[in-house]
Amino acid sequence: EPEVTQTPSHQVTQMGQEVILRCVPISNHLYFYWYRQILGQKVEFLVSFYNNEISEKSEIFDDQFSVERPDGSNFTLKIRSTKLEDSAMYFCASIAETQYFGPGTRLLVL
Amino acid sequence: EDQVTQSPEALRLQEGESSSLNCSYTVSGLRGLFWYRQDPGKGPEFLFTLYSAGEEKEKERLKATLTKKESFLHITAPKPEDSATYLCAVQASSSNTGKLIFGQGTTLQVKP
Numbered sequence: 001e002p003e004v005t006q007t008p009s010h011q012v013t014q015m016g017q018e019v020i021l022r023c024v025p026i027s028n029h030l031y032f033y034w035y036r037q038i039l040g041q042k043v044e045f046l047v048s049f050y051n052n053e054i055s056e057k058s059e060i061f062d063d064q065f066s067v068e069r070p071d072g073s074n075f076t077l078k079i080r081s082t083k084l085e086d087s088a089m090y091f092c093a094s095i096a097e098t099q100y101f102g103p104g105t106r107l108l109v110l
Numbered sequence: 111e112d113q114v115t116q117s118p119e120a121l122r123l124q125e126g127e128s129s130s131l132n133c134s135y136t137v138s139g140l141r142g143l144f145w146y147r148q149d150p151g152k153g154p155e156f157l158f159t160l161y162s163a164g165e166e167k168e169k170e171r172l173k174a175t176l177t178k179k180e181s182f183l184h185i186t187a188p189k190p191e192d193s194a195t196y197l198c199a200v201q202a203s204s205s206n207t208g209k210l211i212f213g214q215g216t217t218l219q220v221k222p
Binding site: 004006031041043045048056089091095098100104106 | 146152154155199207208209210211214
């Protein structure tokens with residue numbers, strides 16, 4: 001069964017460093033998403049991506065964040081200068097009739 | 111503002127003790143309501159999508175129902191392996207990108 005994959009599963013970084021989180025969505029899906037979940041809190045929408053451009057973004061998705069689909073399979077989330085409050089689980093999702101989520105990347109900013 | 115509220119926050123059941131989880135929503139227009147299961151440290155796992163009031167869907171011990179203001183996830187004769195956090199999410203007409211708005215989840219513990 002096709003699934004969304006994400007790498008790395010865990011990432012520890014120092015405050016101010018850049019991180020890139022990677023996702024491989026399900027191949028025939030057209031919409032891609034990033035969500036985050038701070039420990040003990042709701043899953044929050046960050047950004048949606050369609051036809052190689054951002055289609056919607058939340059207030060959380062400020063200038064420190066960017067997304068890219070560098071090739072036909074990968075979908076990346078970059079955080080340019082990480083802050084302590086960026087520590088969270090980051091989930092990638094892609095959609096056909098419903099949204100399928102990847103296993104997540106746990107990001108810890110020290 | 112589109113909003114989703116789940117109750118209770120936590121639920122403890124004995125194996126075989128049936129119960130229901132509630133998801134109340136306030137949206138400008140509902141495109142779909144989704145139920146997911148989330149195990150600790152994992153991504154949400156899709157369970158059901160409901161689109162219109164009166165719709166019901168079943169999968170093993172789980173049954174999801176939808177009204178114009180809320181959805182219920184009924185768990186019949188639960189087993190310990192049903193222990194997880196159950197997430198409710200909506201797609202609202204205010205967005206045409208399919209983004210999901212999540213509730214905070216109900217953490218279910220089923221004791222043998």
